[in-house]
Amino acid sequence: MSPLRCILLVDDDPTTNYLNRKLLVSMGASGEVLTALNGQEALAILNAKFQQVDATCPDLIFLDVNMPLMNGFEFLDAYRQLPAEQQGATVVVMLTTSLHPRDVERAQQLPVSGFLTKPLTREKVSEIIGGHFTALPGGN
Secondary structure: OOOEOOEEEEOOOHHHHHHHHHHHHHHOOEOOEEEEOOHHHHHHHHHHHHHOOOOOOOOEEEEEOOOOOOOHHHHHHHHOOOOHHHHOOOEEEEEEOOOOHHHHHHHHOOOOOEEEEOOOOHHHHHHHHHHHOOOOOOOO
8 A cells, every 4th residue: 555645744843853854754654744943843844744736734733732933722723724625625634742731631622633652663654554544554
């Protein structure tokens, strides 16, 4: 089975983005892995992808909660304002270092498909992909 077309990693820590990208590539999870350091950069990437002739919205977005300039919740508020065809059928999963009850409650009111603690692991990626997409070849 084929990998996802595109995954977008949104985290203000370049090392986290590097490690998560390396994990996704090693798993063969996606043909393209994009990174953004905050919600503003992520929106710019989404807008740029949408303008392309062969525009493919990311199939999956891993979104950090706490970031400068535009945090994960602010990104989701802006994301919900995008045209439906630009949002596509994108699955958004929030990543955080803690599961503060206030953040979990707020995330449950937004269009997210999951709320995971960092770090991202093979098992977590396989669970998300298996739950929302066709499973990757070779499993976990």
